[in-house]
Amino acid sequence: MTKTRQVVIAFLATISSYVISQYTLKHYFALxxxxxxxxxxxxxxxxxxxxxxxxxFRLHEAMPWLEPFxxxxxxxxxxxxxxxxxxxxxxxxxQWHSLHTWLLIFALWVAICCVLASNRTESFEMLTGNFSKIVLMVFAISLLPTNINQLKRIPLLLILCGLLIAFFTLYNKVHGIGLVEETRVTIGREFGSMLGDPNDLSLVLLFPLSFTLVYIFNPSHLIKCLAIAATLMLLAGIMVTESRGGQLGVISVIFMAILLHSRNIVIPIAITVVGIIILFAVAGLENRFVSSASSGTIDESAMGRIHAWTAAVLMAVDNPMTGVGLGNFYNNYFFYTLHWDTKNHAVHSSWFEVLSENGFVGLLLFAILVIKAFKLSYRLLHRLKHSNYQPLAEGLWLGMISFSVSGTFLTQGTTWPFYILLSLLIATDRLSQDSTQLYQHSQHAGT
Structure with a gap:
């Protein structure tokens, strides 16, 4: 060991000992x-x-012992x-991206809606506590990578985390933990986790499913088998949530995944029809329709969503420019619903959430942002085709599909899922502009 290294170690040890003796443990960790x-x-x-x-994936909520850290x-x-x-x-x-501009325009409009909200306190708590952080992190995620090779590890990590959440989901199902409506599985519902809603839990599992479906078409038999096993586990996790929005997301991504690798559209349609029958039979969704009709649980039924969507439209009609403000749909439900059943309800749709809370202007800006993200994802499909980054491009495309379909029935307009997809799309786009560099990285990765 060199003298310089010895001096550095001694200096750090001395400082650490001093901090421990003079200050609290909090100060020590700060140092x-x-x-x-x-x-x-x-x-x-x-x-x-x-x-x-x-x-x-809300890993700290799935494993509560991580929460204090x-x-x-x-x-x-x-x-x-x-x-x-x-x-x-x-x-x-x-490198500024055009999607950064549209994101900031939408974020600025959300802030204006908060100023004019029916409950400013609630709106600004949502704005400063969650949405502003999401916008900042879109810039961090999209601008921090310096070469496209850094993005290659993301699909595998997403799949592994998805399998971890699927394991906890199935574990809770087997042991009867966190069940709602007697059969639907949740995670961390007792302390208010986002995964405590079975619909949101199904959406979280849909994203890694997008990548496992991509790897099923990998020429390597080992990777293909592992991908099939991972897909089955994720599907099992989504099924036990009994989320109709989640099931529609599954159907859409399976159809699109097969369509990406099939020249005949008849095959994807046939497999999708068979898949729908199997999903309804295995997941027991028909029981939910029957039980909902017999018990009158409007909020969990299709009619419950129609009532919520009607209230959202009425909020937007009453406040066409700015809506009722970020996070204010729930508190305003009583004043706009045509079917009051003694309690407020969530909107159960990303699109109607944005419409009710940010008006028609907000919905237009959000739709433009989503459409432009779709167009970028489609361009990446063609740009990265036959490269080592094709699974990343296809996974992001399927992720956009799953968000758009399942997000129609889930309240995710101003939470993490879409914005993480957006930031990864921007990062992939700016790092794959140079086709020469892309080819070199692909060749290097393949050797």
Missing amino acids: LGILAIPFVIKRAFLLCIWFILFSY KIPQLLALSCLAGLSWQVWFNFRGF
Whole structure:
């Protein structure tokens, strides 16, 4: 060991001992955080990937013993620190994307709607506590990677985290933990986790399913078999949530995945029809329709969604420009519903959520953002075809499909899923512009 290294170790040990003896443990960890800044800056995108995983899959909520460590907050701060460093010292390399512009326009309109909201306190709590962080992290995720090779690990990590959540879902089903309506599975419902809603839980499992379906068509028999096994486990997790929106998402991504690799449209249609029959039989969705009709649980039935959507339209008609404000649909349900059953309900649709809370203008801006993201995803399908990054492009395309279909029945307009997809699309687009570099990376990865 060199003398320089010995001096550095001795100095750090001395400082650490002093902090332990003079200050609280909190101050000691703060010092360690300062000392870790060089690592954070150098490995910012690696930390960014973990932020995606924790935020999308809510790993700290699926494993509550992680909650005291505040991992998502620490990862977010690390990503923002790395992004600030990158922008400050490499401003010329800063690549603005047209989707960044549309995101900021939509975010600005959401902020204006908060100012004019029916309950400003509720709206600004949502704006500062969640939505503003989402917008910031879109920039961090989309700008931190420096070469496309960094994105190759993302599909595998998404699949592994999806399998972990699917395992907890099936475990809860077997042991009768966190069930709603007697049979529908949730995770962390007792402490208000996002996964505590079976509909949201099904959407979380749909994203990794998009990537496992892509790898089923891999020429390697080992990868194909592993992908089939992972797909079956994710499908089982989605089935036990008994989410109709989730089932529609499954049908749509399976159809599109087969269509991407089939020259004959008859085959995808035939397989999809058979899949619909199997899904309804295995998942027991017909029992939900029967039980909903007999018990009159309007909020969980198709009629419950129609009532919520009607209330959303009436909110927008009454406030056509700005709606009732971010996060205010639930509190305004009583004043606009045509069917009051003694309690307020969620809107159960990303599109109607944006319409009711941000008006017709907000819905238009959100639709433009989604359409442009679709167009970009479609371009990436063709640009990355036959490269080592084709699974990434196809997975993001299927992810967009699943969000658009299942998001029609789930309230995800201003939460993480779509915006993580958006940021990954921007990152993939800007790093795959140089076809020569892309070819070199593909060749290097294949050797």
